[in-house]
Amino acid sequence: MSDQPARRQLSLNLFINGVGHHEAAWRHPSTRVEELFTAGYHHELAQHAERAAFDAIFFADGPVLSPGIEFNSAAHLEPILTLASVAAVTTHIGLIATASTTFYDPYNLARLFATLDHLSGGRAGWNIVTTAASAAAANFGLDEHPDPSERYARAGEFVEVATRLWDSWQDDAVLADRATGRFADPSRIHPAAFRGEHLRVAGALNAPRPPQGHPVLVQAGASNEGRAFASRHAEAIFTAHQQLSDAQAFYSDIKAGVERYGRRPDQVKILPGISPFLGGTEAEARALEREFNELTVPEYGLRQLATLAEATFDVADLDRPVPLDVFADAGDVTDNNRSRRQVVAGIVRREQPTLRELLHRLAGARGHRVVAGTPEQVADTITEWFTHGAADGFNVMPPYLPGGIEAFTEHVVPLLRARGLFREGYTGTTLRDHLGLDRPVNRYATAPETEPALAGV
Known part of the structure; x- marks a missing residue:
């Protein structure tokens, strides 16, 4: 047996967003928008990613209807139920769902x-969000949306409660002893017993500890508060960057933050988004990207940009340069409170696009890195970021589905495997196995005998 350490491997997720991440994907004849809300469509995508040994599939979510629904297929099925359906037709691929700490109850979630x-x-896996969309508050009977500081404070308590609940049953609490008639050992089941500023939970969960100990904790916030939260809690982080240098700065900052919280940096995977248009030549790939861009509806893109920029834009100005002062207060990578806005501000400063060009740049993946090129060029980008301290893997965001993921797995994945960067097949069965994450030790495994338990249950 070799004494050489195992070579570091990429993590790859398939981020499923309707019929693709390009906002006009639903209009393209290669997509199947008519099947968008069927189980079979999602089963097919998950099974395809599983055949390629992807770590996971991922669904974003928000408890509010997008105001752009007139021009975009911006309606989504509830992700946890969808993934439960997918679980029945897959055997290995991870299943990551977004759920809000602001609008869920911790016991239910x-x-x-x-x-x-x-x-x-x-x-x-749980993608932890606090929900930025202010319109969501009214859907849950609130008069106003909590500010970011309050949302993150609640989120911190929420994660503490959730992990207490998952730990409330020790791994050996279930006896299932037919001979003695004892199903469980109450001394190994513990109340969550949490009382905080925002949340209170009394008892134990009414189901045994999950197979992974805790589902994998994922986070996607890049603001100052989001980074601090991720450094303390997250095991995988989804992020958006346009340039290698910005991705490297984020990667370094998060890994240092993880260490400050006494955690191991190798137990936190940083996964930027990449949205590839693939062609036999770079010209073919760029022609495919233009084909999708020509299907965009400017009114939709202008609404999205207005929300992001906190400014108004006019269709009459589509072919004029975006004024540089629109994003003058966005800050830079050292001021992270307006992170996605900074990504767009960087595009405007570097490229000085027209308004139409900017809308096309954002149509593909909402500020994530869009790459139009040959499979070799896309593989080169992934390799560069992975080997130069910018990523532990990627959230693959196909601009159109299912064709975009089929092209990626058929043409890019073999190149990554030939370079020794991605697995040939699964070597474990759980999402933690795929990501190389430790199973968390139950907090009660080494607790003193006086730790309160559910005696008499």
Whole structure:
């Protein structure tokens, strides 16, 4: 047996967003928008990613209807239920769902993710969000949306409660002893017993500890508060960058933050988004990208940009340069409170595009890196970021589905494998196995005998 350490491997997720991440994908004849809300469509995508040994599939979500629904297929099925359906037709691929700490109750959500982890044999992941969309508040009976500081404070308590609930059953609490008639050992089941500023939970979860111990904790916030939260809690981080240098700065900052919290940097995977248009030549790939851009509806893009820029734009100005002062207050990578806005500000400063050109740049993946090129060029980009301290892997965001993921797995994945950067097949069964993450030790495994338990249950 070799004494050489195993070579570091890429993590690859398939980020499923309707019929693709390009805002006009639903209009393209290669997509199947008519199947968007069917189980079979999502089963097919997951099974394709599983055949390529991807770590996971991922669904974003938000508890509010997009105001751009007139021009974009911006309606989504609930992700946890969708992934439960996918779990029944897959065996290895991870299943990551977005859920909000602002609008869920921790007991309900901990139970949902525990159930998904049990039903899938240990493949669940939770993308933790606090929900930035202010319109969501009214959907839950609130007069106003909590400010970011309050949302993150609640989120911190929420994660503490959820992990307490998942730990409330020790791994050996279930006896299932037919001879003695004892199903469980109450001394190994513990109340969550949490009382904080925002949340209170009393009892234990009503289901045993999940197979992974805890579902994998994922986070995508890049603001100052988001980075601090991720450094403390996240095991995988989704992020958006246009340039290698910005991605390297983010990567370094997060890994240092993880160490400050006494955690191991190798136990946190940083996964930027990449949205590839692939062609036999670079010219063919760019022609395909233009084909999608020509299907965009400017009114939709202008609404999205207005929200991001906190400014108004006019269709009459589409072929005029974007004024540089629109993003003058966006800050830079050292001031992270307006992170996605900074990405767009960087595009405007570097490229000085017309308004139409900017809308096309954002149509592909909302500020994530869009690459139009040959499979070799896309593989080169992935390799460069992975080997130069910018990424532990990538959130693959095909501009159109299912064709975009089929092209990526058929033409890019073999190149990554030939370079020794991506697995030939699964070597484990859980999402933690795929990501190389440790199974968390139950907090009660070494607790003193006086730790309160559910005696008499």
